Amino acid sequence: MSRFFDRRWLPLLGPLLLLALWQLVISAHWVKAVLLPPPMDTMAHMASVFASGSIFPDLWATLYRTLCSFGIAVAIGVPLGVMLGSAEGAYRSVEFLIDFFRSTPSSALIPLFLLIFGITDVNKIAIASFGAMLIVLFNSAYGVMNAKKTRVMAAQIMGVSRWHVFKDVLLMESLAQTFVGLRSAVSMALVIVIVAEMFIGSETGLGHRIIDAQQVFNVKEMYTSILVTGALGYLLNLAFLLAEKRLIHWSGKA
Amino acid sequence: MTASLPTALMPPLTDETVLTLRPAPKTHVTVRGLSKSFAGAPLYTHFNLDLPRGKIVSIFGPNGCGKSTLMNMIAGLVPVDSGEILFDGKSLKDTQIGYVFQNYRDALFPWITAWDNIAYPLKRKGMRAAEVKSRVDELVALFEIRFDLARYPYELSGGQMQTVCIMRSLATRPEVLFLDEPFSALDFEMTLFIRAKLQDAHIATGTTMVIVSHDLEDAVFLADRILLLTRRPTRIAEIVEFDMPRPRLPEAVADPAFVAVKARTLEVFRREMAS
Numbered sequence: 001m002s003r004f005f006d007r008r009w010l011p012l013l014g015p016l017l018l019l020a021l022w023q024l025v026i027s028a029h030w031v032k033a034v035l036l037p038p039p040m041d042t043m044a045h046m047a048s049v050f051a052s053g054s055i056f057p058d059l060w061a062t063l064y065r066t067l068c069s070f071g072i073a074v075a076i077g078v079p080l081g082v083m084l085g086s087a088e089g090a091y092r093s094v095e096f097l098i099d100f101f102r103s104t105p106s107s108a109l110i111p112l113f114l115l116i117f118g119i120t121d122v123n124k125i126a127i128a129s130f131g132a133m134l135i136v137l138f139n140s141a142y143g144v145m146n147a148k149k150t151r152v153m154a155a156q157i158m159g160v161s162r163w164h165v166f167k168d169v170l171l172m173e174s175l176a177q178t179f180v181g182l183r184s185a186v187s188m189a190l191v192i193v194i195v196a197e198m199f200i201g202s203e204t205g206l207g208h209r210i211i212d213a214q215q216v217f218n219v220k221e222m223y224t225s226i227l228v229t230g231a232l233g234y235l236l237n238l239a240f241l242l243a244e245k246r247l248i249h250w251s252g253k254a
Numbered sequence: 255m256t257a258s259l260p261t262a263l264m265p266p267l268t269d270e271t272v273l274t275l276r277p278a279p280k281t282h283v284t285v286r287g288l289s290k291s292f293a294g295a296p297l298y299t300h301f302n303l304d305l306p307r308g309k310i311v312s313i314f315g316p317n318g319c320g321k322s323t324l325m326n327m328i329a330g331l332v333p334v335d336s337g338e339i340l341f342d343g344k345s346l347k348d349t350q351i352g353y354v355f356q357n358y359r360d361a362l363f364p365w366i367t368a369w370d371n372i373a374y375p376l377k378r379k380g381m382r383a384a385e386v387k388s389r390v391d392e393l394v395a396l397f398e399i400r401f402d403l404a405r406y407p408y409e410l411s412g413g414q415m416q417t418v419c420i421m422r423s424l425a426t427r428p429e430v431l432f433l434d435e436p437f438s439a440l441d442f443e444m445t446l447f448i449r450a451k452l453q454d455a456h457i458a459t460g461t462t463m464v465i466v467s468h469d470l471e472d473a474v475f476l477a478d479r480i481l482l483l484t485r486r487p488t489r490i491a492e493i494v495e496f497d498m499p500r501p502r503l504p505e506a507v508a509d510p511a512f513v514a515v516k517a518r519t520l521e522v523f524r525r526e527m528a529s
Contacts, residue, residue, distance in 0.1 A: 150360035153331055157353045158375040158426065168374075172365045253408040254364030 037220045045220040046227060055228060061204035062193055063232065065121070069128035069189040070182075077133040077185070078178060081140025086170060091141050098138055106131035106188075107195045114200065124196035131192045132185035139181025143174030176251040183240040190233050206232070270302055271338055282307035282462045283328060283430060288337030290320075290327060296487045297323060301337070303481075303490065305430075310456060310463040312473035314519065315483030315491070316527055321466045322434055324488070328464070329353055329432045341429060349430070352423030352461075356435040358415040362407040368418045369403040375426045393421045396458055397451055413444030417451060424455060433465045437472050446504055449475060457500055470523070471507060474516050482522045485529065492522045 022039045049055040084091040117123035155165045197207025206229045213222035270287040277284040283305035290298045313321045326332040330346045341349040355361040376386045437445040467473040482491040496515045
């Protein structure tokens with residue numbers, strides 16, 4: 001069997017099956033063509049929007065907003081999380097707030113942010129960075145709090161200064177958990193940016209493109225934009241996974 | 255001499271201190287008037303102990319008598335309620351100690367290689383790179399290391415990790431090395447190996463060592479003195495001396511002298527269990 005079938009091709013099986021199912025649904029007329037275009041037409045349309053370059057302004061706008069939000073979330077969330085994590089009393093005192101807002105869907109806060117920031121680009125970035133920041137903060141704080149006590153004691157016994165115990169042990173210990181946070185946070189930022197582009201008046205972005213296509217029943221365009229958005233999310237996640245594997249080589253092993 | 259001092263200058267005699275109860279000759283670590291209780295239940299009250307210089311002392315006793323607590327209080331990992339612990343008359347702050355944990359996996363730093371783990375305390379002491387290298391090389395020679403120290407801790411076997419822990423704890427040439435159940439997570443083969451390595455290190459460096467063990471044979475094998483503790487509130491039941499010459503080979507466990515000391519230790523242990 002291994003002669004004909006290499007296990008490395010297994011991951012392709014799922015997507016191919018989905019495409020086949022998609023085609024079957026069209027061919028068997030289970031769904032109206034006006035709701036679901038044939039897969040090959042959609043792929044052709046996707047190729048054309050990339051070839052003409054018409055999707056790039058929207059793709060870059062979404063990527064730019066997502067990365068901006070993520071950058072702000074990291075710049076605030078990591079230092080704050082590490083600080084709160086190393087003073088457990090401080091974390092406990094704000095734990096409820098963090099958990100409450102982490103559990104609140106950020107899209108529910110869109111009207112609130114509209115009041116504060118108006119219908120601007122800043123608003124989309126502000127709400128996405130808020131949602132992503134809570135995830136980063138929470139994971140960084142827990143990374144520090146769950147640091148192995150034995151390692152901290154080992155460093156203390158060596159006579160290492162408090163600053164170096166913090167920098168060499170606590171901070172390093174928190175990195176694995178922090179990276180989990182970063183990966184979830186970039187996905188969260190993308191989700192909120194897309195939702196914000198759909199519902200907070202917007203001229204650019206993949207979210208804007210999806211909702212515009214839907215309004216005029218341009219389903220090929222809508223599915224293309226959905227697939228591109230999905231691919232963007234997947235690639236961002238993949239980039240963080242690869243970075244994590246390289247940088248946090250001990251994750252899950254120690 | 256203290257008798258000639260005017261009484262007003264005398265310290266109150268309610269507590270033992272090194273002034274009222276002087277250490278025995280050749281003492282390295284002096285514990286005086288140590289008290290510690292947990293949730294109101296006293297574990298140690300006015301506990302006195304002298305640990306001899308350059309010897310290996312094994313601490314052995316019934317479950318819950320606070321073997322590890324005693325060692326951790328001396329090592330500064332557990333705060334004392336009251337009492338005085340001196341290393342050659344110095345406080346812990348001015349003393350370089352080493353500590354080997356039972357759980358080697360949690361004690362090593364997985365983000366740096368085994369070599370860097372051993373070198374870490376030296377680098378943090380501000381030692382130059384060349385000096386660090388020569389000190390690590392010395393330890394590699396002493397422990398006859400045959401595995402690759404460029405690997406990360408999680409790539410090593412349990413016995414190799416514990417060996418790295420011991421090398422790291424000895425790197426700074428500590429005055430006293432504390433070992434908390436160093437064999438309990440190791441298989442028999444590795445226990446024999448680490449026991450032999452610890453003995454080699456002791457012969458080569460003469461470091462004072464304190465070992466907490468729950469295995470009677472391990473406790474006796476390395477020890478010059480076996481400190482037997484009572485049930486709580488904990489006192490010293492007996493200190494058994496064991497002066498079999500080193501190096502002791504694994505076969506030493508069948509030696510009549512070894513068997514006799516082990517039997518004596520067991521007898522005291524059972525007496526304390528029964529009381």
